[in-house]
Amino acid sequence: MSxxxxxxxxxxxxxxxxxxxxxxxxxxxxxxxxxLFIRKNPCDGGYTIAAGLEQIIxxxxxxxxxxxxxxxxxxxxxxxxxxxLKYLRNFSFSGEIYAVPEGTIVFPNEPIIRVKAxxxxxxxxxxxxxxxxxxxxxxxxxxxxxxxxxxxxTVLEFGLRRAHGSEAGLYGARAAxxxxxxxxxxxxxxxxxxxxxxxxxxxxxxxxxxxxxEAFRNYAKYNPNNLILLVDTYDTLNSGVPNAIKIFQExxxxxxxxxxxxxxxxxxxxxxxxxxxRKMLDQAGFADAIISxxxxxxxxxxxxxxxxxxxxxxxGVGTKMITSYDCPALGAVYKLSxxxxxxxxxxxxKISNDVIKITNPGYKKVVRFYDRNSHMALADLILLDDExxxxxxxxxxxDPICTWKRKVLTNFYAxxxxxxxxxxxxxxxxxxxxxxIQNYVKHQKQFIGEEYRRALNPHIYHVDLSEKLWNLKQQxxxxxx
Amino acid sequence: MSxxxxxxxxxxxxxxxxxxxxxxxxxxxxxxxxxLFIRKNPCDGGYTIAAGLEQIIxxxxxxxxxxxxxxxxxxxxxxxxxxxLKYLRNFSFSGEIYAVPEGTIVFPNEPIIRVKAxxxxxxxxxxxxxxxxxxxxxxxxxxxxxxxxxxxxTVLEFGLRRAHGSEAGLYGARAAxxxxxxxxxxxxxxxxxxxxxxxxxxxxxxxxxxxxxEAFRNYAKYNPNNLILLVDTYDTLNSGVPNAIKIFQExxxxxxxxxxxxxxxxxxxxxxxxxxxRKMLDQAGFADAIISxxxxxxxxxxxxxxxxxxxxxxxGVGTKMITSYDCPALGAVYKLSxxxxxxxxxxxxKISNDVIKITNPGYKKVVRFYDRNSHMALADLILLDDExxxxxxxxxxxDPICTWKRKVLTNFYAxxxxxxxxxxxxxxxxxxxxxxIQNYVKHQKQFIGEEYRRALNPHIYHVDLSEKLWNLKQQxxxxxx
Numbered sequence: 001m002s003x004x005x006x007x008x009x010x011x012x013x014x015x016x017x018x019x020x021x022x023x024x025x026x027x028x029x030x031x032x033x034x035x036l037f038i039r040k041n042p043c044d045g046g047y048t049i050a051a052g053l054e055q056i057i058x059x060x061x062x063x064x065x066x067x068x069x070x071x072x073x074x075x076x077x078x079x080x081x082x083x084x085l086k087y088l089r090n091f092s093f094s095g096e097i098y099a100v101p102e103g104t105i106v107f108p109n110e111p112i113i114r115v116k117a118x119x120x121x122x123x124x125x126x127x128x129x130x131x132x133x134x135x136x137x138x139x140x141x142x143x144x145x146x147x148x149x150x151x152x153x154t155v156l157e158f159g160l161r162r163a164h165g166s167e168a169g170l171y172g173a174r175a176a177x178x179x180x181x182x183x184x185x186x187x188x189x190x191x192x193x194x195x196x197x198x199x200x201x202x203x204x205x206x207x208x209x210x211x212x213x214e215a216f217r218n219y220a221k222y223n224p225n226n227l228i229l230l231v232d233t234y235d236t237l238n239s240g241v242p243n244a245i246k247i248f249q250e251x252x253x254x255x256x257x258x259x260x261x262x263x264x265x266x267x268x269x270x271x272x273x274x275x276x277x278r279k280m281l282d283q284a285g286f287a288d289a290i291i292s293x294x295x296x297x298x299x300x301x302x303x304x305x306x307x308x309x310x311x312x313x314x315x316g317v318g319t320k321m322i323t324s325y326d327c328p329a330l331g332a333v334y335k336l337s338x339x340x341x342x343x344x345x346x347x348x349x350k351i352s353n354d355v356i357k358i359t360n361p362g363y364k365k366v367v368r369f370y371d372r373n374s375h376m377a378l379a380d381l382i383l384l385d386d387e388x389x390x391x392x393x394x395x396x397x398x399d400p401i402c403t404w405k406r407k408v409l410t411n412f413y414a415x416x417x418x419x420x421x422x423x424x425x426x427x428x429x430x431x432x433x434x435x436x437i438q439n440y441v442k443h444q445k446q447f448i449g450e451e452y453r454r455a456l457n458p459h460i461y462h463v464d465l466s467e468k469l470w471n472l473k474q475q476x477x478x479x480x481x
Numbered sequence: 482m483s484x485x486x487x488x489x490x491x492x493x494x495x496x497x498x499x500x501x502x503x504x505x506x507x508x509x510x511x512x513x514x515x516x517l518f519i520r521k522n523p524c525d526g527g528y529t530i531a532a533g534l535e536q537i538i539x540x541x542x543x544x545x546x547x548x549x550x551x552x553x554x555x556x557x558x559x560x561x562x563x564x565x566l567k568y569l570r571n572f573s574f575s576g577e578i579y580a581v582p583e584g585t586i587v588f589p590n591e592p593i594i595r596v597k598a599x600x601x602x603x604x605x606x607x608x609x610x611x612x613x614x615x616x617x618x619x620x621x622x623x624x625x626x627x628x629x630x631x632x633x634x635t636v637l638e639f640g641l642r643r644a645h646g647s648e649a650g651l652y653g654a655r656a657a658x659x660x661x662x663x664x665x666x667x668x669x670x671x672x673x674x675x676x677x678x679x680x681x682x683x684x685x686x687x688x689x690x691x692x693x694x695e696a697f698r699n700y701a702k703y704n705p706n707n708l709i710l711l712v713d714t715y716d717t718l719n720s721g722v723p724n725a726i727k728i729f730q731e732x733x734x735x736x737x738x739x740x741x742x743x744x745x746x747x748x749x750x751x752x753x754x755x756x757x758x759r760k761m762l763d764q765a766g767f768a769d770a771i772i773s774x775x776x777x778x779x780x781x782x783x784x785x786x787x788x789x790x791x792x793x794x795x796x797g798v799g800t801k802m803i804t805s806y807d808c809p810a811l812g813a814v815y816k817l818s819x820x821x822x823x824x825x826x827x828x829x830x831k832i833s834n835d836v837i838k839i840t841n842p843g844y845k846k847v848v849r850f851y852d853r854n855s856h857m858a859l860a861d862l863i864l865l866d867d868e869x870x871x872x873x874x875x876x877x878x879x880d881p882i883c884t885w886k887r888k889v890l891t892n893f894y895a896x897x898x899x900x901x902x903x904x905x906x907x908x909x910x911x912x913x914x915x916x917x918i919q920n921y922v923k924h925q926k927q928f929i930g931e932e933y934r935r936a937l938n939p940h941i942y943h944v945d946l947s948e949k950l951w952n953l954k955q956q957x958x959x960x961x962x
Binding site for chain 2: 079164207225
């Protein structure tokens with residue numbers, strides 16, 4: 001497109017407007033701590049897959065404002081101070097960022113990114129980080145739910161045309177792969193994630209020939225090795241499947257039938273059609289023909305189709321994955337938790353009548369406890385950064401709201417979730433490749449109990465506060481009210 | 482970001498895969514006609530606002546494949562013919578595109594873009610056009626619904642952090658302005674649509690000071706002319722509003738209170754809080770203070786709040802507009818309707834068991850009928866391109882499914898909706914600016930009956946087929962079955 005993106009300005013105006021105040025009020029270099037966290041898992045599910053860190057790193061590394069940006073801001077916002085604009089012209093991020101690695105399974109209220117930086121800097125990067133992580137984590141989580149429903153079946157991402165623009169399609173495809181999809185139809189993603197895109201034919205190809213059979217025969221001629229024929233242009237069972245079988249027979253006779261061949265169903269009742277098509281294919285001697293299906297699929301429909309014995313090997317999922325249709329936004333937030341003023345460290349809190357929305361103060365870390373024998377995740381704990389966990393001693397954890405709900409952990413080990421990404425403005429982390437991230441997701445799922453991963457009404461995984469943090473929080477609440 | 486976008490590859494793989502077949506099978510230059518149309522209005526509403534044409538034009542104009550693209554395709558897709566790849570390397574669009582101007586109010590099943598081009602070209606541009614128009618039309622329509630609910634109140638787009646990535650935020654902001662929003666918080670949009678972005682302060686600014694009052698006072702010092710104070714960081718009615726009033730009083734005493742000042746509510750019961758805050762402000766002598774509100778708003782909540790007398794002047798709408806939360810995808814499709822083979826023109830149809838999904842064949846146009854006196858829109862008619870409407874004669878139109886539903890139009894005039902955008906690959910159209918598009922939307926709404934614009938359960942606007950087109954369709958259906 002002729003419009004040249006300006007990611008440094010892909011932010012809310014108030015970030016720049018507050019920056020002006022921080023600058024003029026001599027607050028810009030106060031060291032602030034912000035936590036980025038979600039409040040609710042997508043789709044009323046039990047977990048969220050954090051995704052988008054690689055793009056956040058790229059954003060932070062390249063964040064600067066050029067002369068054109070400064071001129072634009074000056075023209076449109078005369079209230080901005082000249083020296084503030086000069087400051088922006090020379091802006092670069094000099095702070096610290098810790099984050100969970102991409103693909104980490106996370107839960108509400110625990111920091112998944114922690115920023116410690118001069119106030120003006122930490123503030124300025126809020127919106128863009130949220131935009132990236134909200135989008136990719138949402139789609140990765142949705143994809144993971146769909147992949148779980150397919151229960152070993154192949155899931156392909158086919159949603160580009162229904163994505164919120166082509167960039168949403170691209171990074172949505174990336175997130176879908178992280179969540180466990182085997183591939184995507186998105187060709188541009190070949191540059192981003194280096195996996196060949198997939199796909200076969202549309203109805204228009206079939207229509208463009210005088211007959212379905214002629215269309216199949218010509219398509220097969222040029223695609224002998226990945227021959228998935230779309231069978232629903234005219235009449236699936238009376239025309240599409242019989243014609244496909246005819247082509248497979250012709251190819252077999254000529255010894256040209258490849259390893260990957262089959263049909264795609266794109267409308268109608270997929271349970272009935274797949275079972276009937278399976279029989280027809282089997283009876284014709286094509287037991288290894290693949291049946292793939294697409295048509296407004298999501299985790300709920302896939303699960304129901306499988307419950308009714310649908311014989312579908314490969315699921316092409318579009319609209320409902322690329323938009324996370326039943327829950328199209330993840331509401332991660334970014335909250336100030338501490339600020340230093342004249343050398344004095346002040347933990348900060350945001351009060352709300354809704355108790356779950358009161359933020360956790362201070363400079364914090366997160367640990368995940370695992371059982372020493374089964375290696376299953378037991379609970380997560382948010383604690384102040386200087387607190388230590390003694391793995392040799394029993395540890396009592398408690399629900400931060402219903403504090404009488406208590407549990408003693410024994411025979412556990414603890415892993416810190418947040419790792420350093422930027423230190424003093426320098427990147428200290430190398431992003432893994434997409435396959436590594438996908439494998440990391442798959443690996444973790446084995447150690448998060450299936451009751452937490454149930455699609456509907458899952459068990460709630462515990463994210464507790466350390467006693468020290470809980471006490472600090474109570475103290476600040478009383479101070480403010 | 483360091484990733485360099487490749488919009489020419491922002492497509493589904495099957496477009497390129499079918500291109501290979503068309504090329505090798507000598508079909509690439511068959512002249513094909515495709516219609517792009519929606520099947521359903523967003524949010525079960527009565528209309529859709531077509532948006533995104535400007536970006537589609539930019540895409541088509543710049544569409545070509547560079548050496549790097551060809552090398553990538555060759556590496557990942559060894560089935561692609563060498564000569565086909567050479568063809569792609571020299572690709573440029575040489576066809577014809579007609580479309581409705583941006584901002585046109587459209588209805589299901591009528592072509593909003595019509596492409597007539599060599600088959601391989603018309604096929605190749607499908608996905609990207611759909612992606613762009615599905616996204617922007619969705620958000621423009623959602624914004625229009627929300628603006629209607631605000632009933633004269635100001636609506637601002639605040640959703641970037643919940644958009645599906647920053648590009649979705651940017652073009653979503655553009656679409657929201659088209660739909661009637663007065664502004665957006667998205668700073669990058671200043672480059673795209675040349676309207677200054679808007680916003681004030683977040684909770685973190687308030688928290689970063691030792692007290693709310695101190696935060697307000699300092700913010701006011703540097704923002705005297707657009708002073709909207711966020712009052713819910715600690716306690717809206719007991720702290721936020723009284724502190725805001727204190728600041729307004731201080732400024733008034735010093736004669737520094739600007740024209741635009743007021744408060745923003747961001748949580749709690751907005752009806753109760755706004756009415757109470759209004760009284761407090763009025764009693765303190767600040768009757769012209771603005772009350773703005775944000776907090777998970779959409780057209781349904783805004784309407785309900787207004788029904789209960791909420792005194793809110795300005796609505797900041799985020800998540801639910803930028804994602805069209807209750808309906809996050811628009812399902813526009815792109816269907817082959819005609820192909821020429823060896824000089825013979827063949828209208829084409831896609832059959833479906835679902836009668837509404839059977840496509841309309843042929844090279845078609847769309848007219849909208851208006852009443853000569855009231856200028857209200859009466860109905861739309863899809864007809865073959867060579868058909869003529871005689872405005873002087875009564876015209877009988879009929880429902881294409883329930884054909885016994887008939888209506889005779891008299892005293893009408895007809896306007897064609899599709900206008901030429903590309904002819905012989907050359908752009909013949911100049912996009913209007915965003916304000917013109919916004920005004921065009923606003924203008925049309927006056928002439929589309931309010932029963933069609935009702936948010937819930939609207940009356941269905943008629944989109945009929947001419948008798949000639951209807952006959953052609955029936956003939957093809959019988960031929961195929």
